[in-house]
Amino acid sequence: MSLVTSAIGQGLLYGILGIGLFLSFRILRFPDMTIEGSFPVGAAVCVTAITNGISPLIATLLAFIAGGLAGLATGLLYTKGKIPVLLAGILVMTAIYSVNLRVMGKSNVSLLNAKTLFTSRLYDQLPPYFNSIILGILTVALTFVLLTFFLKTDLGQAFIATGDNEDMARSLGIHTDTMKIIGLVVSNGFVGLSGGLIAQNDGYADVNMGMGVIVIGLAAVVIGEVVYGDLTMTQRLLAVIFGSIIYRIVILFVLQLGFNTNDLKLISAIVLALALMSPALKNKFQLQKLIQRGVARHEQTANVTTK
Amino acid sequence: MNKQPMLQLNNVTVTVNNGGQDIDILKAINLNIYPGDFVTILGTNGAGKSTLFNVISGHLTPTSGQILLNGEDVTKFSEEKRAKYISRVFQDPKLGTAPRMTVGENLLLAQKRGQHRGLKLRKLKQQRQELVKELSLFENGLENRFETPTGDLSGGQRQALSLVMAVSSEPDLLLLDEHTAALDPKTSAQLMTFTNQVISERQLTCLMITHHLDDALAYGNRLLVLNAGQIAEDYDQTTKANLSKEDMLEFFDSAIA
Numbered sequence: 001m002s003l004v005t006s007a008i009g010q011g012l013l014y015g016i017l018g019i020g021l022f023l024s025f026r027i028l029r030f031p032d033m034t035i036e037g038s039f040p041v042g043a044a045v046c047v048t049a050i051t052n053g054i055s056p057l058i059a060t061l062l063a064f065i066a067g068g069l070a071g072l073a074t075g076l077l078y079t080k081g082k083i084p085v086l087l088a089g090i091l092v093m094t095a096i097y098s099v100n101l102r103v104m105g106k107s108n109v110s111l112l113n114a115k116t117l118f119t120s121r122l123y124d125q126l127p128p129y130f131n132s133i134i135l136g137i138l139t140v141a142l143t144f145v146l147l148t149f150f151l152k153t154d155l156g157q158a159f160i161a162t163g164d165n166e167d168m169a170r171s172l173g174i175h176t177d178t179m180k181i182i183g184l185v186v187s188n189g190f191v192g193l194s195g196g197l198i199a200q201n202d203g204y205a206d207v208n209m210g211m212g213v214i215v216i217g218l219a220a221v222v223i224g225e226v227v228y229g230d231l232t233m234t235q236r237l238l239a240v241i242f243g244s245i246i247y248r249i250v251i252l253f254v255l256q257l258g259f260n261t262n263d264l265k266l267i268s269a270i271v272l273a274l275a276l277m278s279p280a281l282k283n284k285f286q287l288q289k290l291i292q293r294g295v296a297r298h299e300q301t302a303n304v305t306t307k
Numbered sequence: 308m309n310k311q312p313m314l315q316l317n318n319v320t321v322t323v324n325n326g327g328q329d330i331d332i333l334k335a336i337n338l339n340i341y342p343g344d345f346v347t348i349l350g351t352n353g354a355g356k357s358t359l360f361n362v363i364s365g366h367l368t369p370t371s372g373q374i375l376l377n378g379e380d381v382t383k384f385s386e387e388k389r390a391k392y393i394s395r396v397f398q399d400p401k402l403g404t405a406p407r408m409t410v411g412e413n414l415l416l417a418q419k420r421g422q423h424r425g426l427k428l429r430k431l432k433q434q435r436q437e438l439v440k441e442l443s444l445f446e447n448g449l450e451n452r453f454e455t456p457t458g459d460l461s462g463g464q465r466q467a468l469s470l471v472m473a474v475s476s477e478p479d480l481l482l483l484d485e486h487t488a489a490l491d492p493k494t495s496a497q498l499m500t501f502t503n504q505v506i507s508e509r510q511l512t513c514l515m516i517t518h519h520l521d522d523a524l525a526y527g528n529r530l531l532v533l534n535a536g537q538i539a540e541d542y543d544q545t546t547k548a549n550l551s552k553e554d555m556l557e558f559f560d561s562a563i564a
Contacts, residue, residue: 160407165402170386170390173388173422176387
């Protein structure tokens, strides 16, 4: 049972990552690789701040800001420097690796015995892993409220329009470069926040913890879409969170089958690949039905003409 | 006419480099457009019609020359900045609307053309009635599809929406770039009738590129013919009225030869 609780808690915390990805990958339709840098930079900044005696709440906010700065760097390289967004993200992600080593001073910093958002006395009364669920729900709720508000403002609508039809947006006087930068900052801010929370939950930050987070975040987005189908923008944000939880439970289930944690990245990739392929697979089956029907009809008409 | 021109082009030249060779797409164009003008523009492919629109809208910066809007030099203004004054409908129905956003959301976006967009709630519900009224002008059922993503509309409905969006914010200048060309003949004629009606009702200043000789002759109070980057002919209302389709066809034959 506590394994499932832990999976739900992690699903919520990684759900924030998914929401960040949703903003860049889905709304702006950017393949933003910065995420693999903004996630660990959030973790590194948060953990370093906490070990230096800064309050965990402020440290967590710093994680958001650090992630946002990473997004800003990518946004500027892309819009002002005219570097393709994929490459801009890779550049920033690569550079951040060194930044993280500078920030932490070594490749791995532990939070052993340090006070974090997950170590309040309030949680002691609760069963194990409930701290991550409570904190996860709180953060998700806050993110959700802020984002749904933002997306319904004039600015938010201009942001959505930029991702939907950039030429039109520009012809309506929307400063599309600014919208892209805002999108990348906010998106990577949430990714950094997620990194900071995960690091506190795991009890350490590691320079390599960004590896593969795109797959985790995209899995949340895509599973949410596959499971829930056609939704409004607000519902889609919630679907990402549920997608993230479902993904964690699937991973838990696979690990229970006897795979070990070294196989995790392979399994993650396979789960995402299957989710991504599901529309194609569905289409393929429908196609077969269509072919069958087409053949049948053809035979009928053939029969009619021979008569 | 001694009114002040709404739009002035002074010696506007656009040069592109094509394989090491400089080609003038527009050659020192001089043009004055007055408030309330409805100008139709004809020209062969490659005559520079779309480039002319791109230069006016700010999508392209001219190589040399000057563009004045209401007497103000806007040559260096970005497209976003000029959007406050100019709206445009494209030939391709996909270009004018955001496909995943609903009809209502699109129209609301257009009503804030060129305005500051901040962290204020959009208030879609409160403005719904007003927006629906605007949509019902065209009488093709758009008002009943308020919550439909525009990607699900037909090409004709999308172009009608693009036009409603373009005129709803009462632009100083409306640019129509073959906006009926991608539609079937019936829908195209409907949209053209509606276009003419809106332009005269709201007394808009409009430039319209078209390949329909009939439309070019039937609508507007002035006709420009572009050829090889220059304004070959500029007919005013009276001379335009005496033109026949044969005159125009003759012109195109000689232009191509």
